[in-house]
Amino acid sequence: MSCLEWAESQLAELELLTSMFPTQEELEMTDQLAVAELRDYVECSDSTSSPPSSRPRFVIKQKLPTTSMEGMDVILSCAYPSEYPNELPEISVRCAGLSRAQQTQLHIDLNAYLMENCQGEVCVLSAMEWVKDNMQLFINKSLSAGPTPKKEYSSLRPQEVFSRLWIYSHHIYNKTKRKNILEWSKELGLSGFSMPGKPGVVCVEGPQSACEEFWSRVKVLTWKKIMIRHREDIPLDHQGEDGKTVGNKDSLRKFTGFEEVAFDPHGNRGNHMDLGQLYQFLNEKGCCDVFQMYFGVEGK
Structure with a gap:
């Protein structure tokens, strides 16, 4: 047609x-x-x-x-x-x-x-x-x-898991979806970012249960293509590289709060982002290795 x-x-x-x-x-x-x-x-x-x-x-x-x-x-x-x-x-x-x-x-x-x-x-x-x-x-x-007790997402108990989900979408244009992503991440106490356009990139981090709830809501919306490209799951009682036991979720966060980001939008509809600037953004957050997982090439 x-x-x-x-x-x-x-x-x-x-x-x-x-x-x-x-x-x-x-x-x-x-x-x-x-x-x-x-x-x-x-x-x-x-x-x-x-x-x-x-x-x-x-x-x-x-x-x-x-x-x-x-x-x-x-x-x-x-x-x-x-x-x-x-x-x-x-x-x-x-x-x-x-x-x-x-x-x-x-x-x-x-x-x-x-x-x-x-x-x-x-x-x-x-x-x-x-x-x-x-x-x-x-x-x-x-x-x-019957009634289910309300989940508490804002705090992590010992031996829980801290997760970081790297989500890839063919595109994120729709204003309602973009609003949902911002509101749900705030409601669930997640940090990270969303980059609309084509392709669309979303990262959420926080308690594993909250990340899974976020993903369960997002994936049922109508998408041309959406997937978890990469995920990180870190038990809170594990030992870090410095030999100390990791027990504080805030020490694992790469991002402060959750935001929608844009990097020099261009193209006929302004829906394409400068991926070089995205790489610099990820590099500043200590996540530059994810760029190759998303796009198959090393960033620069």
């Missing part, structure tokens, strides 16, 4: 959703300008037209139907990647009746369903129907599991 055909499919689905959910309480377009630009591109396109850079985003809110969930809202937030429906949309689901663990599992199962059944087709309605059909199962699991 061409860019114009993708845009036509997106606009047709938006018009269908608007007809099915006519009130703002049911369907809210969170970026009206993006929708207007999409419409202009479809209706006025010629061989020289460039596709719009902004992407439509919207929220669908529905009441769950069964007795045990009566009155409970399910909220589906969606953003179209530029090549949708060739790529799956970015969908997140929220429901007050689910624990965070249940929401994570729901996203995993929903993405698996869409990958298997809806690749190459518009699929927001299919996603909504799947959520409504399967939510009862997740509610039941959540209720049967």
Whole structure:
């Protein structure tokens, strides 16, 4: 499909959703300008037209139907990647009746369903129907599991493990994903950095349990490609190179806090970073050996 055909499919689905959910309480377009630009591109396109850079985003809110969930809202937030429906949309689901663990599992199962059944087709309605059909199962699991004690990520007990995850993504453009990365790292008490663009690089460090929780949230978002390129796991009671027992997580941190970094953004969309500056940044943090693991070449 061409860019114009993708845009036509997106606009047709938006018009269908608007007809099915006519009130703002049911369907809210969170970026009206993006929708207007999409419409202009479809209706006025010629061989020289460039596709719009902004992407439509919207929220669908529905009441769950069964007795045990009566009155409970399910909220589906969606953003179209530029090549949708060739790529799956970015969908997140929220429901007050689910624990965070249940929401994570729901996203995993929903993405698996869409990958298997809806690749190459518009699929927001299919996603909504799947959520409504399967939510009862997740509610039941959540209720049967009972309340779980809140994890404490800000401190490490003796004999726990300090971890550092080096995550590689084909690209990180989406503002919502970038916001999630910043907010989740802060919530979990992790330090490190995120470099958006193409490719995308994320490093998080802290208690192993917190790093694993961060990864479990990030990996279920819709990505073209994402992986842990390298990881470091250090038991807190091990002996360091100086012969002293390591027992303080702060002594192992390479970074102070968590930040999003950019290195001379360039390219047509400003999405490519100067990798030489990234290497210098890693070198200053004592992590320059990771550069070759990411890119297969020695930095300079």
